[in-house]
Amino acid sequence: MNAFQAVSDQFLAWFKSVGGTFRDDLLEIKDLRSQGAGRGIVAKKNIPKDCVLFTIPRAALITIETSDLSQRIPSIFDNTTQDNGGDLEPLDAWTSLILVMLYEYLQGKTSRWEPYFSVLPDRFETPIFWTKSELEELNGTCLTAEKIGHKESDDMLISKVLPLIQIHKSIFYPKGCSPLSDEELLNLAHRMGSTIMAYAFDLERDDQQSDDEEDGWVEDREGRTMLGMVPMADMLNANADFNAHVNHGDNLSVSALRSDIEPGTEILNYYGPLPASELLRRYGYVTTEHHRYDVVEISWIDVQAELGKCLNLSSAVLAQAASQFDSDEYESHFVIERDAGSPDEEGRIVEQAKISEVSLELEEQFDSYLKVLRKIQPNTLSDKRKRSQLFDSVLENVLLAKLASYPTSVEEDEQALTQAHLSTRRRMAVQVRLGEKRLLEEVLALIRSKACSKTITGESTQKRARA
Numbered sequence: 001m002n003a004f005q006a007v008s009d010q011f012l013a014w015f016k017s018v019g020g021t022f023r024d025d026l027l028e029i030k031d032l033r034s035q036g037a038g039r040g041i042v043a044k045k046n047i048p049k050d051c052v053l054f055t056i057p058r059a060a061l062i063t064i065e066t067s068d069l070s071q072r073i074p075s076i077f078d079n080t081t082q083d084n085g086g087d088l089e090p091l092d093a094w095t096s097l098i099l100v101m102l103y104e105y106l107q108g109k110t111s112r113w114e115p116y117f118s119v120l121p122d123r124f125e126t127p128i129f130w131t132k133s134e135l136e137e138l139n140g141t142c143l144t145a146e147k148i149g150h151k152e153s154d155d156m157l158i159s160k161v162l163p164l165i166q167i168h169k170s171i172f173y174p175k176g177c178s179p180l181s182d183e184e185l186l187n188l189a190h191r192m193g194s195t196i197m198a199y200a201f202d203l204e205r206d207d208q209q210s211d212d213e214e215d216g217w218v219e220d221r222e223g224r225t226m227l228g229m230v231p232m233a234d235m236l237n238a239n240a241d242f243n244a245h246v247n248h249g250d251n252l253s254v255s256a257l258r259s260d261i262e263p264g265t266e267i268l269n270y271y272g273p274l275p276a277s278e279l280l281r282r283y284g285y286v287t288t289e290h291h292r293y294d295v296v297e298i299s300w301i302d303v304q305a306e307l308g309k310c311l312n313l314s315s316a317v318l319a320q321a322a323s324q325f326d327s328d329e330y331e332s333h334f335v336i337e338r339d340a341g342s343p344d345e346e347g348r349i350v351e352q353a354k355i356s357e358v359s360l361e362l363e364e365q366f367d368s369y370l371k372v373l374r375k376i377q378p379n380t381l382s383d384k385r386k387r388s389q390l391f392d393s394v395l396e397n398v399l400l401a402k403l404a405s406y407p408t409s410v411e412e413d414e415q416a417l418t419q420a421h422l423s424t425r426r427r428m429a430v431q432v433r434l435g436e437k438r439l440l441e442e443v444l445a446l447i448r449s450k451a452c453s454k455t456i457t458g459e460s461t462q463k464r465a466r467a
């Protein structure tokens with residue numbers, strides 16, 4: 001048996017020892033590294049619909065309630081006292097779980113979750129760990145440096161997490177262990193943060209528990225949800241087309257959604273209707289099925305500038321309009337996405353995702369801006385049909401400029417994806433930017449076909465009027 005399988009087996013034995021149930025007559029934990037998917041759970045036999053595949057007792061979860069840390073330093077998660085490292089702001093769910101994970105990890109063999117940590121990753125494909133040159137492949141996409149958030153994560157860890165560990169060194173480090181250097185600790189904190197991002201669950205409260213704060217899955221102080229690590233449920237890979245569901249109740253359980261799960265089929269969870277860019281940002285992978293949820297963002301500044309050009313407005317008029325346009329009310333970005341529908345109750349994709357409108361919100365804001373312009377310059381377009389043509393042509397130019405802003409063309413991306421030697425990270429970046437470009441092309445086709453049908457309708461109305 002290879003070492004990878006041995007670690008999976010030890011984990012399964014530990015999982016059962018803490019009260020978990022696992023239908024190993026039906027399922028196995030498999031090495032899916034050759035498919036770039038780490039470990040996953042695969043059916044060994046036909047699985048009936050609604051069959052409970054495994055259950056996870058609450059005590060096996062890692063949360064601020066199950067870890068000893070909250071007993072050893074009660075004040076750390078107590079938002080009513082001020083003793084959480086001198087920082088008066090309460091720790092959020094994210095920061096709290098990072099601290100708990102660091103604490104449990106640093107306990108080594110004495111942590112109850114040590115065999116679980118052995119199946120958690122120490123390397124990630126999420127862009128926060130990419131090199132500068134790998135990140136350049138994402139230029140032009142939704143995944144800006146700000147969204148990837150390396151600096152924000154560093155700042156948060158350095159200001160909130162590391163000082164607490166320094167103050168409570170004797171608790172975080174077991175006797176005889178030398179403390180990590182600041183750099184090592186920061187790297188470890190990033191690792192735990194990324195593990196939480198890709199593996200943790202929002203823990204829901206079931207209906208019976210909703211009146212019982214103490215027993216609830218959800219820590220609802222100030223509307224916050226409790227995050228937790230759920231061993232085995234997080235062994236499931238996921239896709240937009242999925243076949244299993246995680247149920248939140250007294251214990252957590254995972255059940256089959258379909259009746260046609262055959263031997264060899266991977267059991268898949270669902271992370272939600274995420275675009276490829278977001279799947280990459282949070283989980284470090286991309287699938288073809290998630291492209292249906294792809295998005296592109298249009299910046300209002302670009303729309304405004306293009307409108308100025310189309311109407312040949314002077315910079316004085318534009319400056320006056322900018323000062324009169326209520327900045328509190330206007331949106332700085334608009335998201336364009338397809339109507340993708342929802343998966344059916346068996347987790348199947350049923351509808352074809354298609355773009356049916358660009359953005360009603362953008363159109364409304366465009367109209368409000370035109371009203372402001374008309375106040376400054378009364379001869380600015382008021383004819384409704386011309387206004388609609390203006391909107392289409394401004395938008396078409398903005399979208400064309402956006403397409404041109406990616407450093408590569410669609411053809412170059414398609415060509416890149418045929419290259420077998422392309423690294424996983426670069427391949428995912430190409431998939432993300434190609435997905436966005438395809439969406440942009442669909443939107444452009446929609447605008448052009450609408451413009452075309454408006455012209456035809458306009459012409460036939462004129463002909464009818466003349467007849």
Ligand SMILES: C[S@@+](CC[C@H](N)C(=O)[O-])C[C@H]1O[C@@H](n2cnc3c(N)ncnc32)[C@H](O)[C@@H]1O
Pocket residue numbers: 035036037038039040119120121198199233234235236237238239282283284285287
């Ligand atoms: C909750 S874990 C699932 C278990 C994971 N495969 C493992 O080996 O620990 C989520 C991670 O699994 C991987 N993953 C999940 N679904 C995937 C898929 N459909 N294809 C490839 N990788 C996937 C990603 O690395 C993701 O960050």
